[in-house]
Amino acid sequence: MSLLIYNSYSRKKEVFESITPGHVGMYVCGPTVSGESHLGHARPYISFDVVFRFLQSKNFKVRYVRNITDAGHFEEEGREAEDKVSTKAQLEKLEPMELVQKYTNLFHWAMKEFNCIEPSIEPTATGHIVEQIVMIEDIIAKGYAYVVNGSVYFDVKKYAASHDYGKLSGRIIDELLDSNNREELSRDLEGQAEKRDATDFALWKAAPPEHIMRWKSPWGEGFPGWHIECSAMATKYLGASFDIHGGGMDLQFPHHESEIAQSTICNHCNPVKYWMHNNMITINGRKMGKSYNNVIKLTELFSGNHPLLSQPFHPMTIRFFILQSHYRSPLDFSNDALIASEKAFKRLWEAYEHLKKLPIGTNDTPDDVELDAKVNNWVLQFEEFMNDDFSTPKVIANMFEIAPVINSLKDGLIKLNAIKSSTLILMKEKFTLFLEEIFGLKSIDAASNEILQPVMELLLEIRKEAKTNKDFATSDKIRNQLTAMGIAIKDEKDGNTSWNIV
């Protein structure tokens, strides 16, 4: 069965066919490392990590490029052309590269916590200034950019005359161009005056004297525009046209629209076959963002140190929470929703642990034909759902359908030969594949450490003896004290006792 991907460019689901059979080139806009990542940032990187993993499971050789934006972003484009990174650096009295390194490290740490596989290539904007300059020169040579006072701007009007600028973001170019004359948009921004048209965007900005991050260029010292870095790096590592470009919905315009324009002029072809955009994470119905002052940083989420949070949340809980909704749907954050996800995830993972331990028999004829068929169907739908534009919530729903069956098998409420041995093997195989390898989830349990393990065994043995002697005072004392210490114990149906750190 083929993979369907919703292409933002065509606004419909399309059958995925990679440009080079067996290989996939995927570019995802990475973080701007001028500050700490927040919950909103987690979504694209987790969503596209799953895309990456799923494509690999389908035996594609994927080159996954995710950049680090460590220069070139404008805090407020046009108003005061300033480099975001250098602004912050002056504030914190750090060397710009020191700041960039700090937040890059923090970002990498968070990605590791989320169990995101590292991209194949993680290029930095500052490491590709030359490529960007070459690309800008090319655009100028082809007549689609002009130089003013040491800055270079892309000529949108000229480009739009022969290309469909605005298609990706559903923008109507005439209205954008008209908006030049509209009062509410003529904000009379500094630097705006240099542009021939308000819709033109900067490829290169001349650096004012106080600007720390600056590079020599044919147009004087300056720094690159925001959009050119992605075009330059994507072209360098994935070629003139590649398969998948991902990022947040909020990047569609102007960032991705401009990327298309730049690359199209340089390479004479549409750079991207499938555009994928994840929706936003909202908080009380509002997009999480600095301008709204409603961000929850990842460090706060993991530590629980935030007024909106009642407790710390494990990175896997966040990952599961994100996977419980479809990547193109808005996802509303709340403390309660996260608590619900945490419980749900723990329950599902526990069932998975039980599944792994179920013994495989040699039963070819199921006692319960109906159940056997149902389970088979649920499991086989995992891939079907993923093939339908990565419908992770549906896969999870099916896993929850199967969880009671697993628990019942484990407790003997359903006999093992109710289902075929091959069905059980299939369950084990697919749960591991989808839960661990594709969804990238792993146990939330604080790893039971080596010293604790034998101590617990001893304690539980003593408790078992007490129980056998009907000395419930002792057995309850052990249980209650352990509970107070944060260790929960459960008497299983088979007479054994399991434990875990809460």
Added chain:
RNA sequence: GGUCCUGUGGCCGAGUGGCUAGGCAGAGCUCUGCAAAAGCUUCCACAGCGGUUCGAAUCCGCUCGGGACCUCCA
């Protein structure tokens, strides 16, 4: 103002015109020395008003509400 998306039960969230999404919370029962967990059962729903249809949460229109983008943004 323009473009687009969206409105599902106490909460979060799937839903491709006809068949129980799922999770969390609530209620009851079973198992259990008691717990916890688990299992079973169960309550609560498709913003409103029209229309298309044998049949709509699902398609169309209108109204009301929410949001995103149009400026840095995941």
